[in-house]
Structure formats: structure tokens, C-alpha cells
Amino acid sequence: MAVVDTVPAPVRRRPAAPGPLRRLLHDRVGAAALAVVLLFLLLALAAPLVAALYGKNPVEHYGQNLPGLLSDGGLPMAPNGGISGEFWFGLEPGLGRDVLTQLLYGIRTSLLIAFAAAVVTTALGVLAGVAVGYLGGLADRAFGFLANVLLAFPTLLLLLALSPVVQSRLVDPGAAEPEWMQFLVLVLVFSAFGWIPLALSLRATVRSLRERDFVQSARAQGASRFHIVVHELLPNVRSQLLVHATMAVPTFVASEAALSFLGVGVTEPVPDWGRMIARGSEVFQADPTYMVFPGVALLVFVLAFNLLGDAVRDALDPRTGGR
Amino acid sequence: MLSFALRRALQALAVLAAVSAAAFALFYAAPADPARAACGPRCDSGQVAAVRQSMGLDQPLLAQYADYLGGILAGRDIGDVDGSVIHCDAPCLGYSYRLHQPVTEALTDHLPVTLSLTAGALAVLLVLGPGTGFLAALRHGRRTDRLLSGFTLVGASVQIYFLGYVAQWALVYSTGLLPLPGYTPPAEDPAAWAGGMLLPWLVLGFVNSAVFARLSRSQLLETMNEEYVRTARGKGLGRLRAHLKYTARGAAGPLVQLLGLEAGALLGGAVITETVFGLNGVGRFAAEAVEGQDLPAVVGAVLLAACFVVLFVALADLAVAWLDPRVRLS
Numbered sequence: 001m002a003v004v005d006t007v008p009a010p011v012r013r014r015p016a017a018p019g020p021l022r023r024l025l026h027d028r029v030g031a032a033a034l035a036v037v038l039l040f041l042l043l044a045l046a047a048p049l050v051a052a053l054y055g056k057n058p059v060e061h062y063g064q065n066l067p068g069l070l071s072d073g074g075l076p077m078a079p080n081g082g083i084s085g086e087f088w089f090g091l092e093p094g095l096g097r098d099v100l101t102q103l104l105y106g107i108r109t110s111l112l113i114a115f116a117a118a119v120v121t122t123a124l125g126v127l128a129g130v131a132v133g134y135l136g137g138l139a140d141r142a143f144g145f146l147a148n149v150l151l152a153f154p155t156l157l158l159l160l161a162l163s164p165v166v167q168s169r170l171v172d173p174g175a176a177e178p179e180w181m182q183f184l185v186l187v188l189v190f191s192a193f194g195w196i197p198l199a200l201s202l203r204a205t206v207r208s209l210r211e212r213d214f215v216q217s218a219r220a221q222g223a224s225r226f227h228i229v230v231h232e233l234l235p236n237v238r239s240q241l242l243v244h245a246t247m248a249v250p251t252f253v254a255s256e257a258a259l260s261f262l263g264v265g266v267t268e269p270v271p272d273w274g275r276m277i278a279r280g281s282e283v284f285q286a287d288p289t290y291m292v293f294p295g296v297a298l299l300v301f302v303l304a305f306n307l308l309g310d311a312v313r314d315a316l317d318p319r320t321g322g323r
Numbered sequence: 324m325l326s327f328a329l330r331r332a333l334q335a336l337a338v339l340a341a342v343s344a345a346a347f348a349l350f351y352a353a354p355a356d357p358a359r360a361a362c363g364p365r366c367d368s369g370q371v372a373a374v375r376q377s378m379g380l381d382q383p384l385l386a387q388y389a390d391y392l393g394g395i396l397a398g399r400d401i402g403d404v405d406g407s408v409i410h411c412d413a414p415c416l417g418y419s420y421r422l423h424q425p426v427t428e429a430l431t432d433h434l435p436v437t438l439s440l441t442a443g444a445l446a447v448l449l450v451l452g453p454g455t456g457f458l459a460a461l462r463h464g465r466r467t468d469r470l471l472s473g474f475t476l477v478g479a480s481v482q483i484y485f486l487g488y489v490a491q492w493a494l495v496y497s498t499g500l501l502p503l504p505g506y507t508p509p510a511e512d513p514a515a516w517a518g519g520m521l522l523p524w525l526v527l528g529f530v531n532s533a534v535f536a537r538l539s540r541s542q543l544l545e546t547m548n549e550e551y552v553r554t555a556r557g558k559g560l561g562r563l564r565a566h567l568k569y570t571a572r573g574a575a576g577p578l579v580q581l582l583g584l585e586a587g588a589l590l591g592g593a594v595i596t597e598t599v600f601g602l603n604g605v606g607r608f609a610a611e612a613v614e615g616q617d618l619p620a621v622v623g624a625v626l627l628a629a630c631f632v633v634l635f636v637a638l639a640d641l642a643v644a645w646l647d648p649r650v651r652l653s
Contacts, residue, residue, distance in 0.1 A: 145337070145338070145341070148334075148338050149338055149341040149342055149345060150345075151632075152338060152342050152629040152633050153342070153625060153629050153632075154587075154588045154592075154629070154632060156594055156595070157591060157594065157606070157609055157624060157625050157628050158625060160594065160609060160610060160613045161349060161609075161613070161622060161624075161625045163613075164354075164360065164613060164616060164621075165349060165353045165354050165360070169354070250480070254482060257482065257484075258482070258484065258595060261484045261598075262595070262598065262610050262613075264613055264614075277482075277484055277485060278484075281484070281488055281599070284488050284492065285492070285496060288492060291485070291488060295482070295485035295488075295489070296485075298485065299480060299481050299482070299485065302480040302481075302482075303476065303477060303480035306476060306479060306480050307476065310476075
């Protein structure tokens, strides 16, 4: 009476392949970068709320209106750029505006322009890259030449040269330029050339995808070009797009700040980090604190976005998985 | 090799021709009122009319382009706002009505500063970039690699218009370790020249080296597993020697190409660096032209920069073909 006790074989369950998002969150650096980026986004969205709770706004000249804050030379009286319980990050030398709210609203300026430019350049890059890569032949050669020509122009100089030209088209001479127009000019200038790198790399990818079996078989079954592009090619370049868009945002944030630093970006009274740094550089020896806030904020922001871009790439690339 | 060089040179010439057309478009065709954009805000309507006459804006676009190209190739006469006629010599990139000077002349005045800045920054970059990349690749996955990679990522994220001031404050004003940045012609006083350029060289070289470090690390990692490197190692060549002799050469291609692009771009003017350190180079000249609404000067600077890029990218391609026979045969 041997009872054979059969132990049910344990159900062998293969661990589900972790999705990209989970892999991103498991990457400690990636998760931290994502958290910082989200924090900046939240601060930008909630800027009016934070400003109301804190009780200051970015436009009022506190230092000039209230006595005892700025010296006759326009420098904050309190040490470290006028940092106090009242003004947490100090006061702007000269105009005496509140640094914290300027910084907060500055995130909005940066992000609005950078996101808009990233969306436009990604859309243009996909259109051009996929079309040219799929069509090949003459279109491909023409595009290669065009890219060579456009890439010969150094970015910053070209942005410098282009903004007054675009401006002259959009704004009547002598007329005051509305705020949204400045944003539009910057986005247009960034978009004019920003799509080329993405288009170039997509062209190469699509060119090799085009010869793969699944595309060939779709074509043999009589699928239309539109179907092949939308249903066969685009899903395969999705991760490349995501990585590009993530990396494009910090680039545009830095470019926008650079243009404003040089005095051709966003003008007063719209708060802007690049212009804050430019103002800070004028009084740097007397009041270094004022420059440190926008400088460090910009560094942390761009670094977080770059780290996030790296992490996104690793999370989407199965070869580097489980690193 | 010769046929490759010829093909590459012809291609560069074609790109240059297209670049000149693009610059012309930026100058004559794109602005709402080219004469107003060239003359700037201080010109009255009479002066703008004189500029319109002198630029030949009443003629068809094609004739204007022919004049513009003729100016670049052979020079031409240009009328200033006060009615005087100035001869603009051979590579004539236009006439600055703000400075009352041909743009080419003004650019040549500022070129030595930019040249000095570029040369030193490239030297710093070449030591720092591939150096850290090589070290990181050799210690792949270890702590050294992670530290160096983090360091280069910070370098890639920091902005010169912040780092420059901080470094100047820390190294010049607070401690006096380095002399105040500034340009002295090297023929006048070589020591003062090197001293004044040292900080700009270090800052510009460091910030731009990050991309090189990242690229050389990934290139080296990829090449390390190539058959020919493994063969050399299998035959008993030491690790370091194999990597220096075979891996480095195989991985150099994209680095040389990036270097060409970088050298060309820097020669066109490092606007930000020059602004931060108060160096009056080509980049500063361009930024001031933008402020003064002097379109001819702006477009001239852009065109010069584009020429440098085309030239150095072509040179880099030749160097790569010389290094790697697979390139010139394909």
C-alpha cells in the first residue's frame, strides 16, 4: 500500500519580462533623475500657488519699494544676497525683485519653449527621416546634401543671426513685441534646424528596417505605403523617438538660456534663467549669490534630464537590460 | 586615396556653394526689409534708401545673388550711407554700415583672439576627453568607470556662462592662482598671452571634452571586442599595448570626425566663452553685431564659421580615410 505522495510540480512561471517603465524605476539613478524632473515640472505648474503661499510675486520691486532692503548702490543689505526669512533666496540687485519667485516662473519660460521646440522638431524629424529613409533614391541623396549644408552652420551663431530675421517677419518695426511672440520666435528658430539630427538617425534606421523580412512580407501582401510606414516602421522607431525627445528638452533649455544670456532671447519682464545669469554676471564680484541660484538650478535641471535620457535609453534597449 | 580626396574636395565645394546661397537668403531674401536690417535702428529713411540703392535691392534676386557671389570671389564696390564708395576686397562678405568697414576686414581683426582660444581649448580637450574615455573603457563597469562617467555627464550639463564665472571667481578673484583672463598678442608677450588665455582654455576645453569622453568610451568598448583586437591579444600582445595599438586606431574614426566639427565650430567663434571672459574674438563680434542690428556683419560671421566647419569636416574625413582603409574603399 505504498501511497505515492505526489507532490504537485511547482508551476514554473517565467518571471514576466519587466516593462521599460519598471526597468527605469529600478535603475536608482534613473528613478532619482525622474523624480527631480517631475519636481521641476510640478514647481512650474504650481508656480502661482507656491508664490501665493509664499506671499511674493516675480514682478514687484520689493527692494525699491520697501526701505532697508537694498543699499544705495542697489546691492542687498543682508549678507549672502539678501537671504532672509522674508526672502528665502534673496533679492535681485538693482530692481530688488524676489529671487525665489523669479526662479519658479523662470522654469515655466524654459520648459514652455523647450517642450514646444522638442515636439515640433520630433514631429518634423519623424516626417523627414521616415519618408526619406523609406523612399530612398534621389530623395535620400537630396536630403543628405541638405543636411550637410545645414549642419555646416554653427548652431549658436545661426540662432543669433536668425532671431532678428524671423522677428522682422513677424513684428512690425517699432511695435512692441507681445510676450507670446517672443516665445514663438524662439520656438521657430530652434525648430528650423533642430530636426536634422533626428531625421538623420531615423533615416539610417528606416533604411535598414526596410529590407527586413516583416516589411518585405507586408509589401508582398500588397500593403499600401501608408500602412507599411504607420504599422510596420513607426512602431519600431518609437523608442528612438522617446530617447531623442528626452535628450532634446535639456538641449533646448540650455540654448534658450544661452540666447537670453546673450540678450536675444526672452526680454523683461518675463522671468528667465539665462537673463538672470547675465544680470548676475554684471554684479558677480559684489554679489555672487544672485548668480548661484539660477546657475545651479540650470545645472541640476539639465543634468537630471540628461541622466533621465540615459536611463530611458538603457530601459528601452533590451541589450543593456538587467545591468 | 587620391580619388577619395578629390571626391571629398568636390563635395566640400558643392556644400560651400549651397552655404553661400543660404547665407545670401538669410541676408537679402529672408528679412522683411533687408535695407533696414542692414542699416540698423539709427538710420533715418534717407540712409535706408541709400543702403537699398547700394545693395541693389531693386534688382531681381538672381542678379543680387550674382553680385554677392562676385563680391566673394573678386571683390566689389559698395556705396556707404554718406554716398562715398568703398572697395571691398576679394572675399567680400558684405559691408557693415554700422562700423563703416567691410565685414571681412572686421572679421580678420578679431580672428587672432578666436584662433588662440581654439588652439588651446582643443589641446585641453584632446588630453581630457579621450584620456578619461580610455581610462573608463579600460576599467569598464568598475568604480573608476562610474566615477569618470558621472564626472563627464556633469561636464556635459554645466553651462559655460555659469562655470566660467564661478571658475573665474574661485581661481582668479579669491585665490589669485591664475592671472586675469584677457588677450595679449603672442608676438608682444608670449607669457602674458598664455597666462591670460589659460582659464578660458581650461573651461572651454573641459566643457567640450565631455562629449569626447563619452564617445571615446563607447567607441573603445565596441572596438575592444573586434576580431582583430582579440587576435592580437591571442597572439600574446599585452592588454595595454593591444588597446593602444589596435583598439585606439580602430576607434578613432568618429572621434576624428567630431574633432573636425568641433574645431570648425570653435574657429567660427565661441560666443559664450568670449563673452564670459571678455575676449574680443569673432564670436563676440557676431554677438555685438546682433545687438547693433548689423545684419551684414552677422551674416558674414555666420558664413565664415560655416566655411571653417566645411573645411575642417572635410579634413577630418581625409584623416579618417587615411587611418581606416575600409572608409576610402566603400
